[in-house]
Amino acid sequence: MPAELAPEAALPSGADVARETPASPTAIDAREDLPAFGPRRALHPSIAGTDPVPRADREAPARGSSARRQPDLFAASDAEAAAADGAPASIAELVIAWQRTHGRHHLPWQNTRDPYRVWLSEVMLQQTQVSTVLGYYKRFLARFPDVRALAAAPLDDVLALWSGLGYYSRARLLHRCAQVVVAEHAGAFPATSAGLEQLPGIGRSTAAAIAAFCFGERVAILDGNVKRVLARVLAFDVDLASGAEQKRLWQHATDLLPAAGIERYTQGLMDLGAGVCHVRTPACTACPLRVRCAAAASGEPERYPFKTRRLRRGTREAVWLQLEWRGSIWLVRRDAKGVWGGLWSLPEFASAAEFDAATHGWPGSATVRPSFTHVLTHLDWTLHPVRWVLPEATAEAAVSRIVDAWPSGRWFANDAAPAAGIPAPLRRLLEEG
Ligand code: SF4
Numbered sequence: 001m002p003a004e005l006a007p008e009a010a011l012p013s014g015a016d017v018a019r020e021t022p023a024s025p026t027a028i029d030a031r032e033d034l035p036a037f038g039p040r041r042a043l044h045p046s047i048a049g050t051d052p053v054p055r056a057d058r059e060a061p062a063r064g065s066s067a068r069r070q071p072d073l074f075a076a077s078d079a080e081a082a083a084a085d086g087a088p089a090s091i092a093e094l095v096i097a098w099q100r101t102h103g104r105h106h107l108p109w110q111n112t113r114d115p116y117r118v119w120l121s122e123v124m125l126q127q128t129q130v131s132t133v134l135g136y137y138k139r140f141l142a143r144f145p146d147v148r149a150l151a152a153a154p155l156d157d158v159l160a161l162w163s164g165l166g167y168y169s170r171a172r173l174l175h176r177c178a179q180v181v182v183a184e185h186a187g188a189f190p191a192t193s194a195g196l197e198q199l200p201g202i203g204r205s206t207a208a209a210i211a212a213f214c215f216g217e218r219v220a221i222l223d224g225n226v227k228r229v230l231a232r233v234l235a236f237d238v239d240l241a242s243g244a245e246q247k248r249l250w251q252h253a254t255d256l257l258p259a260a261g262i263e264r265y266t267q268g269l270m271d272l273g274a275g276v277c278h279v280r281t282p283a284c285t286a287c288p289l290r291v292r293c294a295a296a297a298s299g300e301p302e303r304y305p306f307k308t309r310r311l312r313r314g315t316r317e318a319v320w321l322q323l324e325w326r327g328s329i330w331l332v333r334r335d336a337k338g339v340w341g342g343l344w345s346l347p348e349f350a351s352a353a354e355f356d357a358a359t360h361g362w363p364g365s366a367t368v369r370p371s372f373t374h375v376l377t378h379l380d381w382t383l384h385p386v387r388w389v390l391p392e393a394t395a396e397a398a399v400s401r402i403v404d405a406w407p408s409g410r411w412f413a414n415d416a417a418p419a420a421g422i423p424a425p426l427r428r429l430l431e432e433g
Contacts, residue, residue, distance in 0.1 A: 090256075091233060091256050091289060091292050092257065092258035092261075094288040094291075095265055095268035095269060095288065095289070096258060096261050096264050097288065098268060098272070098288035099265070099267055099268030099271060102288075103264075103268050104267070104271050104275075107121075107130065107134075108121075108138065109121030113213070113215075114214070115210055115214045115215075116146055116189065117141070118213050118214055119177075119189065119202070119206070119210050120137065120140060120141070120174070121133070122206045122209050123173075123201065124136055124137055124140075124165065124170075126167070126170060126206075126223075127224075127377075130274070132165070133165075136161070136162070136164075136165050140161055143157070143161060144158075146187075147178045147181050147182060147187055148178075148187055150174070150175065150178040151175075151178035151181070151182040152182075153175070155175050155342070155421075156344075156420065156421050157421075158171050159171050159172075159342055159343055159421025160419060160420055162421070163343070163421055163422060163423065163424055164424035164427070166424075168340055168341050168342055168343055169201075169336075169337075170201065171342075172336065172341065172342055173201025174201060176200040176201065177199045177201050180199055180200055181199065189210070191211075191214075191215045192211060192215070193207040193208045193210075193211035193212075193219045196210050196211060204222070204250075205221045205223045205226075206223075208220055208222075208266075209221050209223075209270075212263060212266045213263055216262060218257055219257075219262075220250065220254045220257055221253070221269065222253050224273075225269075225270065225272075225273025225277070226253070226269045226270065227240060227249065227305060228273060228277055228279065228304070229269060229272050229273045229277045230249060230252060230253055230269075231249065231304045231305035231306075232282070232293055232295035232296070232301050232305070233289055233292060233293045233294065234252060234294060235294035235295050235298065235304065236249060236305060236306075237306055239306050239307060240307065272287065272288075277301075279302070280302055282296070282301045284296045284301060313378055313380065314378060314379050314380075315379065315381075315382070316379055316380075316381050316382070317350075317351075317381075317384065318349060318381070318382075318383055318384070319350075319352055319354070319355040319384045319385075319386060320347075320348060320383045320384065320385040321346055321347040321348070321349065321355070321359075321386060321388060322346055322369070322385055322386065322388065322429070323346075323347065323388050323390070323403070324387065324389045324390065325389070325394065325399055325411070326392055327413060327414050328411040328412060328413050328414060329411070329412055329414055329417050330403050330406070330409050330410075330411055330412075331344040331345060331346065331410065331411075331412050332344070332345060332346070332406040332408050332409035333408040339376060339381070340423045342421070343422055343423050344417075344420050344422050345422060345423055345426055346426060347405075347409070355386065359388065362388065363390055363394050363398070364389050364390040364391050365388070365389065366386050366387065367386070367387045368384070368385075368386055369387055370385075371383060371384045372425065374425050383425070414430075417430055418430050418431060
């Protein structure tokens with residue numbers, strides 16, 4: 001069954017991180033001091049992290065200095081030193097120390113300060129597993145090695161390379177963003193999170209991740225995984241669907257930032273969210289934050305984060321027309337908005353009756369192919385493909401009358417269609433013959 005990843009199902013597995021349990025006598029000593037945090041209380045100083053320091057902290061490199069500075073992004077920080085000297089460790093110190101020994105260090109988009117590469121990986125990783133992204137990332141960089149190459153490419157080429165990664169609006173915005181960076185910023189990404197956030201498709205958390213990794217900006221991320229980690233650590237027992245509560249969590253995330261070592265801290269939070277603090281079964285015994293985690297102390301960490309508005313899944317069915325003539329297949333461009341936005345796909349009918357009415361009197365013959373259900377985040381979509389081969393001798397005028405029903409369509413040679421920007425389930429269908 002083809003499946004597009006649901007956000008929660010897309011979490012990387014524990015295989016992406018080391019499995020050892022961190023040993024930290026300091027952290028264990030601190031367990032008894034665990035405060036019972038509620039979201040409406042002021043944060044206890046020990047959990048609130050270190051005091052904010054000016055942006056020009058010791059770890060931050062000069063902006064845009066990727067060519068001048070060796071990317072030792074995770075050099076030992078004062079925070080790690082503090083954690084090691086016997087003082088009670090803050091959340092940031094625990095995360096930083098853990099990331100050093102247990103985090104991920106060799107993913108292809110790490111160990112670089114190139115904003116193009118970091119941006120590309122951040123967009124690809126939104127709601128997609130690391131193991132899935134690896135191949136796409138490599139192919140993308142081979143085809144579009146820099147932002148200018150991506151901006152100059154036809155959108156169809158970008159969508160074709162994205163095919164199978166899902167959430168296609170990401171690909172369209174990626175392409176648009178590259179064009180804006182080239183046209184309005186002379187090919188250089190802005191060097192601040194505030195500047196990055198102005199670009200198409202770059203939200204606050206993505207902007208912060210790029211700014212932290214590439215420019216050393218001391219700024220908080222709050223993607224889905226990190227939201228879960230922090231909501232649990234703080235026992236944030238309010239609905240994160242509320243904009244006001246999200247804002248408060250952003251403030252907490254900012255308050256927790258370390259004075260130095262933003263790169264390792266940011267990566268550490270990502271690693272914890274991806275490989276330890278799982279949605280349904282958080283591995284608290286392997287987590288460096290267990291001594292500071294109010295949700296773990298409650299015995300029911302999986303209760304957090306609270307969600308009162310649950311996504312309601314729907315179902316839908318459609319007949320898919322695989323129309324062929326003289327070695328070509330008719331594909332239609334889907335609307336930019338909605339499922340598979342902007343991709344080439346098969347003409348659709350909402351029901352068998354609608355299909356029968358539209359195809360009444362057509363020359364040729366139909367073959368019903370096996371139905372399948374495509375699983376989307378919000379929808380189970382059952383598709384019933386029907387292959388219709390028009391006789392070779394059918395006059396062009398007669399064929400035109402048939403396909404005129406889909407003005408956004410065109411013929412693709414059968415062997416070229418799988419390489420176009422088409423949805424992964426269609427590619428599989430065509431490859432099956
Ligand atoms: S202790 Fe458990 S619930 Fe708390 S952050 Fe760690 S894995 Fe998540």
